Amino acid sequence: MDDDLTTRHHDGPVDASAAAALAAQGLELRLVRNARPELDAWIGAVRRGFLDPEPTEAQLDAATARNGYRRMIGVYDPAGPMPEVPVGTFASWATDLTVPGERTTPMVAISAVTVAPTHQGRGIARAMMEGELRHAVALGIPMAGLTASESTIYGRYGFGPAVAATTWRIDTKRARWEGPTAPGRVDHVSRETARALLPRLHDEVRLRRPGEIPIPGSHWDRFTELHPDADKPGRVRAAQYADPAGRVRGMVLYTVTENEDDFTKSSVRVSHLVAVDAEAYAALWRHLIELPLIGTVTASELSVDEPLLWMLSDQRAAEITVSDHHYVRVLDVPAALQARGYDTAGAVVLEVSDPLGHSSGRWLLEAGADGSGRVRADGGPDARDIPVLRLGTAALSTAYLGGVSVSTLAAAGRVESTDAAAAAAVLGHRAVPQLSFWY
Numbered sequence: 001m002d003d004d005l006t007t008r009h010h011d012g013p014v015d016a017s018a019a020a021a022l023a024a025q026g027l028e029l030r031l032v033r034n035a036r037p038e039l040d041a042w043i044g045a046v047r048r049g050f051l052d053p054e055p056t057e058a059q060l061d062a063a064t065a066r067n068g069y070r071r072m073i074g075v076y077d078p079a080g081p082m083p084e085v086p087v088g089t090f091a092s093w094a095t096d097l098t099v100p101g102e103r104t105t106p107m108v109a110i111s112a113v114t115v116a117p118t119h120q121g122r123g124i125a126r127a128m129m130e131g132e133l134r135h136a137v138a139l140g141i142p143m144a145g146l147t148a149s150e151s152t153i154y155g156r157y158g159f160g161p162a163v164a165a166t167t168w169r170i171d172t173k174r175a176r177w178e179g180p181t182a183p184g185r186v187d188h189v190s191r192e193t194a195r196a197l198l199p200r201l202h203d204e205v206r207l208r209r210p211g212e213i214p215i216p217g218s219h220w221d222r223f224t225e226l227h228p229d230a231d232k233p234g235r236v237r238a239a240q241y242a243d244p245a246g247r248v249r250g251m252v253l254y255t256v257t258e259n260e261d262d263f264t265k266s267s268v269r270v271s272h273l274v275a276v277d278a279e280a281y282a283a284l285w286r287h288l289i290e291l292p293l294i295g296t297v298t299a300s301e302l303s304v305d306e307p308l309l310w311m312l313s314d315q316r317a318a319e320i321t322v323s324d325h326h327y328v329r330v331l332d333v334p335a336a337l338q339a340r341g342y343d344t345a346g347a348v349v350l351e352v353s354d355p356l357g358h359s360s361g362r363w364l365l366e367a368g369a370d371g372s373g374r375v376r377a378d379g380g381p382d383a384r385d386i387p388v389l390r391l392g393t394a395a396l397s398t399a400y401l402g403g404v405s406v407s408t409l410a411a412a413g414r415v416e417s418t419d420a421a422a423a424a425a426v427l428g429h430r431a432v433p434q435l436s437f438w439y
């Protein structure tokens with residue numbers, strides 16, 4: 001990510017139209033500085049929005065130390081009894097989204113969207129979202145992304161569920177290991193060692209996996225329970241896999257819960273597993289499946305196509321649920337489509353309608369045999385034998401990372417095409433997208 005873009009995104013002024021729309025209701029839209037005490041009220045409002053208790057001093061200190069990367073805005077009601085506490089909150093930062101073809105594109109990541117229950121239904125969330133998307137567009141950032149508390153909130157702004165996640169519950173008494181035996185070794189390591197190594201391992205993996213973004217440092221602190229406000233620090237165990245040459249190729253963080261009625265039915269919750277190669281993947285999952293005294297292993301934010309399923313003696317030992325996870329939003333069609341790679345050469349005309357106008361238009365995408373894409377505005381219908389795809393921005397965003405086939409979307413009535421199979425061949429991608437955390 002270009003540092004200059006990161007700074008311009010972080011420090012740019014609030015959107016004037018959003019500020020004017022809110023001012024018409026007597027509300028003020030402001031940037032929030034990452035400093036106490038100004039940040040305290042903002043953090044308190046975010047926690048209230050997500051049904052958490054009031055922040056403690058330790059949480060406020062930790063938040064100030066770890067929040068700097070986020071651009072924070074707040075909506076304030078000067079007429080209320082606590083004018084210093086925002087009634088609307090929104091955070092974002094410029095980051096890199098991995099797209100098909102082992103490439104990345106700039107993306108604005110959005111989080112902490114809350115509106116006080118006393119002020120809901122007045123267009124505050126809409127004003128913040130529309131304003132912040134305009135800010136990203138003005139900086140030339142072609143994509144936006146978020147993970148959502150509810151599936152129904154963000155489609156209206158052009159976001160589409162592009163990366164599904166699976167949650168696993170494995171009955172380890174039933175599932176014998178039938179995967180490969182890795183030649184290296186698995187060892188427990190300290191949480192501090194894990195904290196030091198995990199970002200590098202994740203960076204190596206995320207660049208191969210559409211849908212991932214860099215994991216902010218504060219998340220790593222939480223995963224390893226090295227965050228100063230951790231509830232019960234020390235529950236997390238870390239284990240690494242090192243190959244025969246001694247290179248660390250994977251790491252898992254997990255929490256054990258003892259079953260005092262029957263020790264052999266204790267459970268493990270995997271908080272994060274990163275494997276740079278197939279050996280590390282097999283070794284770490286085997287470690288979890290064969291842990292003594294453990295009857296159940298649960299894990300979430302896995303992909304919809306995990307080799308793990310094929311490493312168990314009994315597939316029904318794993319209960320797997322699928323849900324929508326990473327929502328993305330195309331803001332700039334040519335920049336986004338040219339940023340990704342293509343497995344299949346071909347051409348598609350895209351007729352895109354955008355509820356907010358940013359990506360509306362008729363575009364010709366030509367994918368070359370070298371995997372690159374070229375996009376230009378297209379003049380209109382003619383006699384060429386090129387499939388035409390008519391779709392809203394949310395559907396385009398869903399298809400963008402290659403996780404859902406355009407044929408499937410056509411069968412579901414989400415897109416219209418003169419030749420959905422041909423369009424699907426161009427826009428599809430061999431790698432299964434994944435986002436291994438929430439943000």
Ligand SMILES: CC(C)(COP(=O)(O)OP(=O)(O)OC[C@H]1O[C@@H](n2cnc3c(N)ncnc32)[C@H](O)[C@@H]1OP(=O)(O)O)[C@@H](O)C(=O)NCCC(=O)NCCS
Nearest residue numbers: 049113114115120121122123124125126148149152153156
């Ligand atoms: C979701 C939330 C931010 C919406 O705030 P809000 O200011 O009431 O929303 P707005 O008044 O701007 O509504 C904008 C649109 O979203 C719709 N909407 C609002 N909340 C919704 C919800 N929970 N589910 C589906 N749609 C919702 C509104 O009907 C409105 O639709 P329209 O403009 O297409 O007619 C707010 O309810 C909230 O803070 N919820 C709890 C925290 C949370 O879940 N945040 C989202 C984190 S991902």
